[in-house]
Amino acid sequence: MRVNLLFAVSSLLITLSSVTVADLADAEQPLSEKPNASSDEVKSEIHSVSEVQAYKTSATYLLRTPRNHNFVHQLSQVTSDVVSVTDVKVNNTDKGIELILITPNSVELQVSGKTEGNSYIVDIPNARLQLASGESFRQEKPAAGIALVTVANVDASTLQVTVVGEANAPQVELFDSQIEGLVFGVTATISTAQQPTTTPDQTREILPGWNVITAYSYTDARITQDNNFPVGNLLPNQPVHLASLWTTYIIPKGNLQGLGFGFGLTYVGDQQVDSFNTLKLPSYIRADAALYYRRNNFNAALNIQNLFDKRYFEASNGDTQVYPALPLTAKFTLGWQF
Known part of the structure; x- marks a missing residue:
């Protein structure tokens, strides 16, 4: 207080x-x-x-200092030591997202960025991603107009951040925070298109502790006015159909009370790779699973993504570059609520 x-x-x-x-x-x-x-x-x-x-x-926000240039920033004191990025956060904003790279003592990072196709790419020298969950970070479709965010090590002393826009490259502002680290203010560039029709998540309890969750989204996002691309074409990296089905079961009582299981399927429809609609990324269905235990203040979880190790592509940067999805991936977490 x-x-x-x-x-x-x-x-x-x-x-x-x-x-x-x-x-x-x-x-x-x-x-x-x-x-x-x-x-x-x-x-x-x-x-x-x-x-x-x-x-x-x-x-x-008072402790954030905007940088004068989006792409290149020369620090007054350049260090040759490799700085560890210990956490990555993605928060939604009214314009898109903010991507935060957490560094010890909020050490400032040098950046060298560029725009390629519908991607904003930043190389950060003298930095290395060292998360508790591994040495890479990935989040798909964190906000409307943004298809993918990745943070990964290029080599032992270089870190790369990539933000892929659905139709065009996003606009990015950089801030140095005294309490957070390096902040990317990302504004999605959204073309004029029909608004998506989304069915809110529907949760049904079949039996005590057994739930089924469904969701569906229909987005007919087309170009309505443009000087370069044909009117009526679908926007890239925007599937028309998205759907998911999850079922979970938590043992409600007894010695194993709090133990839970989950299994889910995610469907992503065809996606155009560019605004000329010359090529499509095929649709795919991904299976995920979860095993978790929650009791009093303790919780543990094992989350498995792409359970059957399916090979598919989840986003593109024009017709010259596509991004393959992660293979079978498992993540184990432990937590205690104070």
């Missing part, structure tokens, strides 16, 4: 200070230099806290 109060007071002080400096910089003549300035005039120049945008009072 005490820590939260200190952060709140600090945020308030920083906000009021920034407003005061901005007002003085914009004023033609400071009131303090006017010999006949009244107290009412002075009060009218002071902004109330409610007039300040809410995001400026957030400690997280």
Whole structure:
């Protein structure tokens, strides 16, 4: 409680200070230099806290510094030591996502980025991904307009971040955070197209502890106006049909209470590889499974993706590059809730 109060007071002080400096910089003549300035005039120049945008009072955002250039940033102090990236976070925003690379003591990272086709690619020298779950990170379709996010080691001292847009390359802003690390603010570039028709997830309890979850999405995303691509063509990396079926069972009582099992199927329809619709990625069905145990504050889980080791392609970067899916992958986690 005490820590939260200190952060709140600090945020308030920083906000009021920034407003005061901005007002003085914009004023033609400071009131303090006017010999006949009244107290009412002075009060009218002071902004109330409610007039300040809410995001400026957030400690997280106040401690982020935007970089001047999206692609290349030269640090004032360059280190030859290899920096470990210990965690990767993807958070949804109103514009798309923010991708955060967590480093010890929020060490700044050098970046060298470029856009290729519908992908934004960043090479980070003197850095290495070292997650508890392995040395690569991958998330499919984290937000509308974004097909794939990957973070992987290129070699022993170079890290590569790739963000693949569904139709076009996303727009990216870079921030250095004093408490997080390197932050990518990713804005998806979405073409004018028909809005998707999505059936919300449906959960049905068949028996006590046994649930079935279904979901379906229909997206007829087509080009409606463009100077380069044929009107009516489907957008790339956007399947028309998506569906999933999951069933889970948790033992409700007895000595094995809290032990659960899960099995699911995910269907992804055909996807165009480019806006000319010259080639398709074929549809696929992927099987996943889970085994988990939850009791009081303890939980453990074994998640298996691509259970039958099916080979398929999940995204593309034009007609020259496609991204194969991960093979059979298992991830084991332990947790304790305080």
